[in-house]
Amino acid sequence: MQCPLTIGGSFEARTKLLSGSVMPGPTPADPWAGQFIVDLTALDTGISLRNQHLRDNYLEVGKGPDFARAVLSDVRLSGIAGAEPVGKGTFTARLRLHGAERAVTGQAELRRSGSGIRVRASFPVVLEEFGIAKPRYLGVGVKEQVTVQVTFEASSGENAR
Amino acid sequence: MRSVVAFAAVLVLFASLAGAEPAFLSKQYTRCTSCHISPAGGGLLSSYGRSLSSRELSTTGNRGTVDPDNPAPEPEAQFLWGALGDKLGPLQLGAELRPSRVRSSFAGFTDSRNILMNADIIAAVQKNGWTFYGEAGRELKPEPTFGSYEHWAAYESTSGLGFRAGRFFPAYGVHLADHTSYNRVGLGFDKYDQVYGFEVSRNTSRSLVQVMVSPGLAESIIDDERARSFNASGRWQLDLGPAMTVVGSGLFRAESDIAPKEGSAGLAFGFAPTSKLTIWSQGDVRGDDLNGASFVFVNETAFEAVRGLWLKVSPQIRTESGPQPQIVRLALSATLLPRTHVNVNTTYYRDKPSGSTPIHTVLLQLHLYL
Numbered sequence: 409m410q411c412p413l414t415i416g417g418s419f420e421a422r423t424k425l426l427s428g429s430v431m432p433g434p435t436p437a438d439p440w441a442g443q444f445i446v447d448l449t450a451l452d453t454g455i456s457l458r459n460q461h462l463r464d465n466y467l468e469v470g471k472g473p474d475f476a477r478a479v480l481s482d483v484r485l486s487g488i489a490g491a492e493p494v495g496k497g498t499f500t501a502r503l504r505l506h507g508a509e510r511a512v513t514g515q516a517e518l519r520r521s522g523s524g525i526r527v528r529a530s531f532p533v534v535l536e537e538f539g540i541a542k543p544r545y546l547g548v549g550v551k552e553q554v555t556v557q558v559t560f561e562a563s564s565g566e567n568a569r
Numbered sequence: 570m571r572s573v574v575a576f577a578a579v580l581v582l583f584a585s586l587a588g589a590e591p592a593f594l595s596k597q598y599t600r601c602t603s604c605h606i607s608p609a610g611g612g613l614l615s616s617y618g619r620s621l622s623s624r625e626l627s628t629t630g631n632r633g634t635v636d637p638d639n640p641a642p643e644p645e646a647q648f649l650w651g652a653l654g655d656k657l658g659p660l661q662l663g664a665e666l667r668p669s670r671v672r673s674s675f676a677g678f679t680d681s682r683n684i685l686m687n688a689d690i691i692a693a694v695q696k697n698g699w700t701f702y703g704e705a706g707r708e709l710k711p712e713p714t715f716g717s718y719e720h721w722a723a724y725e726s727t728s729g730l731g732f733r734a735g736r737f738f739p740a741y742g743v744h745l746a747d748h749t750s751y752n753r754v755g756l757g758f759d760k761y762d763q764v765y766g767f768e769v770s771r772n773t774s775r776s777l778v779q780v781m782v783s784p785g786l787a788e789s790i791i792d793d794e795r796a797r798s799f800n801a802s803g804r805w806q807l808d809l810g811p812a813m814t815v816v817g818s819g820l821f822r823a824e825s826d827i828a829p830k831e832g833s834a835g836l837a838f839g840f841a842p843t844s845k846l847t848i849w850s851q852g853d854v855r856g857d858d859l860n861g862a863s864f865v866f867v868n869e870t871a872f873e874a875v876r877g878l879w880l881k882v883s884p885q886i887r888t889e890s891g892p893q894p895q896i897v898r899l900a901l902s903a904t905l906l907p908r909t910h911v912n913v914n915t916t917y918y919r920d921k922p923s924g925s926t927p928i929h930t931v932l933l934q935l936h937l938y939l
Contacts (some may be wrong), residue, residue: 410811412774416729419597420811454844455596457624460635545635546616546642547695548603551774 409451409556411532414549421451421462426560430483432493443481444558466535466543466547467506479504483518493525494518501531506538524563532554582812584930591743591849592871592879595841596625597811601744604694606661608700608770608779610739610744612719613663613691613702614938619646622938623909628877629792645909653912659696663795665689665706669934678924686934691719697722702735710761718763718787723900729772736763736787740779740804741818742851745869747916751885751898752851752867756833762873763787764800777806789825798825812841817849824858831857845873860891877906895923912936 412418425447430440449469453459463469468477481500487497496517503512513533534553535542543550593604601610604618614622623630623646631645644651649664667686689706697769707713721735732870738744739762742752748760753770780803802820809815816837824830826831835853843847849869856862869883883900887893901914914934922925 412905413600414599414778415602416772416774417597417599417603417808418774418811453597455625456632457620457635461795464634546620546640548615548617 411543411554412551414551415542415547418503419453419458421453423447425450426558428480436485439450439482439484443479444479444483446480447476448478449476455533461543461545466540471507471560474504474507475521488516488518494520499529499531503531503533503538504539505533508538521561525559526561527559529558579901580854590746591839591869592873592881593621594812594814594839594849595844595847595871595873596621597841599806599808599811599814599839606695606700607719607737608723608731608733608772608777609740611746612704613661616642616646619910621647622906623753626877626906627909628875628905650909651938659694661693661695663690663691664937664939666807666937666939667934668839669932671930671932673928673930675928684738698726698731705882706759718761719837723768725770725772729770731770731772733768733770734766736765737768738763738803738818739766739781739783739800740768741802741820742804742816742835743839743849743869745849745867745881747900747902749918750867750869750883750900751865751887751896752835752853755865755887756835756853756855756881757831761788766791766800772913775808777804779804785825795826796828797829799823811896818853824926829858829860832905836838847871855890860893863890863893864888879904879906889923897921897923910938912938 409421410418411421423446426444428442428444430442430444432440448467449463451459451462453462467475480503481503484500485493485497486499488495498513499516500511500513502509512531512533514529516527516529519526532553532555536552542552586698590604598604598880601614602608604614604621605611606613606615620642621782623643624632630642642657665687669684669686670681671684675933686709687706689704693700693702700723705717706715708716708718708898719737721733721737723731723733725731738758740849741756741758745753748754753759764781764783764785765787766781768779768781771778773849779802783800784790785797800822801817804816804818806814806816817832818837819832821832822830833853833855835851837849837851839847839849851867853865854862855865865887867883867885869881871879871881874880881902885898885900887896889895899919900916902914905913907913914936916932919927920930
């Protein structure tokens with residue numbers, strides 16, 4: 409997650425705790441079945457104070473499972489055929505975050521990687537739409553829109569990595 | 570003879586060190602204003618910078634939970650560790666003291682001295698995009714005097730357009746904490762090389778542009794009309810990522826009654842491969858009408874060995890320029906931060922002028938940033 413700062417510059421919050429499985433729908437117009445889940449409790453920004461603010465004050469991961477994880481579902485790819493899911497395209501999906509669920513739209517790139525597919529996707533998230541308070545601390549804050557970037561390798565019949 | 574001049578220059582150069590910490594790029598802070606009030610870095614820490622000093626630098630700083638309902642900085646991170654409570658209101662205040670001992674040796678000659686490098690009070694008020702900033706204290710030029718080498722007013726709109734007017738340090742390259750670095754003193758950005766000028770800026774998430782014009786260096790305007798000449802500088806910083814940035818800079822100084830026209834241009838690149846390692850490099854071409862062109866290269870690699878202990882290695886070179894020989898430096902430093910705003914720094918410098926024996930300097934300083 410790339411977070412632009414109000415004073416200029418940005419920081420990244422990272423985690424490797426991504427899991428889930430998806431399956432293409434019967435036709436390219438149908439959403440993919442399944443979902444991706446990100447555990448937010450281990451998001452790491454590189455320094456402890458920022459981690460604490462992000463997890464506890466703004467994402468409020470201690471409030472329950474709907475806050476401790478983000479879930480992306482109902483993924484619909486556009487420009488990438490289901491039979492041969494490689495190439496660049498756009499997607500729409502439903503994102504459940506901070507106890508709220510909203511539609512998101514982003515870019516995706518799928519490439520063959522060994523026997524699986526390497527997926528890189530990104531989409532913007534407006535914090536206010538998910539009821540997340542404006543992150544501010546001693547004059548420094550995060551702007552209202554952050555960018556979620558996801559990279560993983562999907563393997564047939566296995567859990568996503 | 571040139572080496573003796575260089576030795577004498579080294580002793581004067583270590584008159585003071587200014588604070589700025591570009592090593593914080595490893596913590597994903599690409600901008601000076603993350604921690605400092607000044608957009609050119611150094612000087613008064615912002616409340617956020619003080620908080621980072623307590624929580625991320627000091628070995629004994631607070632690591633406990635921050636109360637989300639209390640927006641005030643913790644006492645440990647405040648002026649005088651919070652001794653004044655909330656009596657200062659919107660005024661941000663800092664006091665900087667640097668008692669130091671410096672020892673230099675060259676070809677059998679040794680000089681040791683104790684120096685109170687800094688004794689400054691710095692204050693700022695920020696509200697609705699406006700910043701009013703002033704510093705006053707003891708200056709070494711080389712005799713101690715009282716004065717104010719930074720005082721300015723600035724404004725930045727919510728869209729990132731801004732200006733600054735007053736006496737300030739021109740933005741150029743990477744502002745290393747050590748003002749004796751060749752990319753500072755070697756390019757005309759020493760401790761007292763502020764200008765009286767006007768700066769416009771454009772600050773976005775990815776870039777920062779600063780352009781300055783000035784009728785002259787502040788010292789020349791106050792004390793020496795013969796040295797007064799038009800100055801202009803520009804700095805463009807482009808963040809390639811949260812821990813990678815490139816900076817292009819240029820400076821022009823018109824001819825004065827006592828100095829030729831001069832200028833410099835350079836490129837700096839900083840990146841942090843891990844959260845504990847920052848590598849900055851800057852290369853500049855400097856030239857004037859009298860001595861022609863010379864090249865300056867500085868690298869600073871900073872490593873956070875453990876919390877509160879930073880180790881730095883800095884190879885530097887400045888090629889020959891007129892009467893000044895080529896000189897090569899290796900600087901090694903260790904900075905221990907036992908408590909918030911208390912730094913103990915030891916630096917060893919080996920400066921090797923071409924055709925001469927090296928100059929060895931050890932600097933030990935206690936930096937109290939109250």
